[in-house]
Amino acid sequence: MSTPNLPPLTAIRAFEAAARHLSFTRAAEELGMTQAAVSYQIKVLEERVGAPLFLRQARQVALSETGARLAPEVTAAFEMLKTAFAETRGRIDGMLNISVVPTFASYWLARHVGEFQMAHPQLALRLDSSARLVDFATEDVDLGIRSGPEQWPSPEFEGHLLLKARFAPMLSPALAASIGGVHEPADLLKLPLTDAGDPWFEQWFNLAGVEYDSKSRPQSQFGAQHLEASAAMAGRGVAMLTPAFYSEEIAAGRLIQPFELVGYDGHGYWLVYPRSRRTIPKIRMFRDWILEATKPLREGE
Amino acid sequence: MSTPNLPPLTAIRAFEAAARHLSFTRAAEELGMTQAAVSYQIKVLEERVGAPLFLRQARQVALSETGARLAPEVTAAFEMLKTAFAETRGRIDGMLNISVVPTFASYWLARHVGEFQMAHPQLALRLDSSARLVDFATEDVDLGIRSGPEQWPSPEFEGHLLLKARFAPMLSPALAASIGGVHEPADLLKLPLTDAGDPWFEQWFNLAGVEYDSKSRPQSQFGAQHLEASAAMAGRGVAMLTPAFYSEEIAAGRLIQPFELVGYDGHGYWLVYPRSRRTIPKIRMFRDWILEATKPLREGE
DNA sequence: TATCCTCCATAAGGAGGTTTTATCCATGAG
DNA sequence: CTCATGGATAAAACCTCCTTATGGAGGATA
Incomplete structure (x- = not known):
């Protein structure tokens, strides 16, 4: 017609x-x-x-x-x-889609998201945990939690630092025991590293006064810290992890952090969302909640 | 809500x-x-x-x-x-509503409307025959056929003269015979008039040189010519009718028009419609058809 | 991998569709 | 008879919506 x-x-x-x-x-x-x-x-x-x-x-x-x-x-x-x-x-209004990097999802959000849902039962939460960089224009996502450098540099995105990504080596008690205990940083080099190419290793060892060259190591893939953590807990090597995420694992004896020394390269976990949507109620609700809930993580350091 | x-x-x-x-x-x-x-x-x-x-x-x-x-x-x-x-x-587009004064409806349109429908079978016609003055704003009417004075005076309505409302006395043959035939105008006064108050009587008799005063007669109601015609055919009196409408009745012997003399006071039958709608196809179709079809009525006089 | 092509985003500017203001008219109520 | 109600209309202001022009990103093509 x-x-x-x-x-x-x-x-x-x-x-x-x-x-x-x-x-x-x-x-x-x-x-x-x-x-x-x-x-x-x-x-x-x-x-x-x-x-x-x-x-x-x-x-x-x-x-x-x-x-x-x-x-x-x-x-x-x-x-x-x-x-x-x-x-x-x-x-x-009743549905909140959040794209979260796996590490943060596994070791912080998963454990605390219940508090948010209790506080806002009318909001249905949908968490998508993927390492992919979220594109708010291409995907159906309200908020993102990503890792990134010091300043989230964008005029069109609002960014809030949730947690500085400090790092320290961790391993399972069994693995430490296998070499008679880890007493000084260099001891770690006697053990396998879960992701030897991770620049954090180089930074931390340099900080500890131990020579280490990541150039010769396989390339790292950032943002898969949770995989390294699993490997470490399984006793397969030493992982460079963010202590704030693993306090429970340490407390439970699944991981040990042999040294107080922590590195920091300016990276952190950020809550991000399009600036144009910053006044939408559900966006504000989640932002306000998570900033409050993660405050201890930021203050403790 | x-x-x-x-x-x-x-x-x-x-x-x-x-x-x-x-x-x-x-x-x-x-x-x-x-x-x-x-x-x-x-x-x-x-x-x-x-x-x-x-x-x-x-x-x-x-x-x-x-x-x-x-x-x-x-x-x-x-x-x-x-x-x-x-x-x-x-x-x-397929429906044409026409409001027609009863006389015209009965004695002309009813007999010719079939021609229009043959020519435009896609148009459904709805004829409303009433003496009421049609108000295009208040009623659901596309076209009107009304009687009115010489010039249809309105900037917002288009008017086409269909037929001049000439008039002449008519009566049934039987009624004429009852007084031995009607030979001169004054003979008519021996008979009852169907609507004695009709100013047409006064005008016609004056034209015929016969004295007649309508003031003393009951008030007429204009536009009910078809009722008078019926009465006349039933032998109940002399009616003042428009000859063009009754040629068939005369030919069939149901009415006679004893004198050629016809009156005319400037009134006529008009096709009218809102000027703003003059270009609508169905309006134009009907207008063109009826102007053509009534042309003999106008030329014959 | 360089270029082209397609498709969408964006800014600036302008036309025209909408709306308002102000007023009039008709009708029905008091 | 006067007032109140509800709609029509004209003129002018407004502002939405559209166009033009341009840019960018991503495939497609060679």
Whole structure:
């Protein structure tokens, strides 16, 4: 079929309201405009349709036959639109999609997200844990938690530092025992490293006064700290981890941190989201919550 | 429920088309606007809704979850509107409402309307025959056929003279025979008149050189000529009728017009309709047809 | 891998559709 | 008869919406 080009939508909307109220004046009130505007729009529509839609009677208008046939259909269509957008609004407001780097997801968020859900039970949370860099334009994500350098440099994104990514070597008690205990930093080099190419190793050993060259090691992949942690707990090597994440593992004896010395290269975990969306309630709710909840992580250092 | 105020309708329309095509460019083509305009409208809608509706991917856009939920509903709503207006158009274009004064309806239109319907079978005709003055604003009427004075005086109505309302006395043959035949105008005064107050009687008798004073007679009601005609044919009196309407009755012997003398006071039968609607096809069709079909009535005099 | 092509985003500017203001008219009520 | 209500209309202001122009990103092509 060809294009039966609809009449101007504003005119249709005016007609719809007027048909419901059988009054231009009340329709104008509902639509937040003047009676004159409604009258004009109805006239426009009547000219477009080629027939009167209302019969102007004394002190009131009545639907013409044409108008009477049209009105229920039009009202129904608008009803559909209204409910569709209302539902959408409800769904959007009630659903929070967060893309989180795996490490943060596993070792902090997983353990604390319950607090947020208790505080905001009306919000459904959907966590997507992936190392992929989130693109708010391409993916369906409200908030991201990413690791990145000191200043999150972007005019279009808002960024909040959640936690500085300090690091220190960790390993399983069994692995330490296998070489008679780890007493000085150099001892660690007697053991396998979970990700020898990680520049953190070089930085930390340099800090500890031990020579170490990462250039000769395999390339690291950043952001997979949780995998290294698993390997370390399994006793497969020494991992360079962020202590704040693993206090429970240390307390439980699954990991030990042989030295107090921690490195820091300016990287951290950031909460990020499009600046344009910073005032949306659910965004603010989560931001406020997580900034408060992670405050101990930042203060302790 | 409160007013869930819809987002701008133009934005919704752009979204609807874009969602169907999964392309802003093609949506713009369909809507007869530029891609930039669609992009802008989508953006407006996304800001209103508070969530992205499309995921901008390379060389194409995809619906976001929100968009995907919204799209079918919105499309359905627009579909309703389109079909509603399309049907309305069909019904309007195919239906012609005419309000006709009874006399003209009975004695001319009824006998000729078949010709019009043969010529335009796609048009459904609805004839309303009433003496009431038609008000195009208050009633659901496309065309009117009324009687009125010489010039149809109105800037907002178009008027075409169909027939001059000449008049002459008529009566049934039986009634004429009852007084031994009608030989001169004054003979008519021996018989009852169907509507003695009709000014036409006064005018005609004056024309005929016979004294007659309508002031003393009961008040006439104009436009009920068909009633007088019926009365005359039933032999109940002499009626002042427009000869053009009753040629068949005369030919059939149901009425006789004893004198050639006809009166004329400037009144006539007019086709009238709102000037603003003069270019509508069905209006033009009927106007052209009836002007042509009534041409003999005007030429014969 | 350099270039082209496609598709979307964005800024600035302007036209035209909407709306408002102000007023008039008709009708029905008090 | 006067007032109140509801709609129509004209003129002018407003502002939304669209266009033009341009840029950027990502595939496609060679």
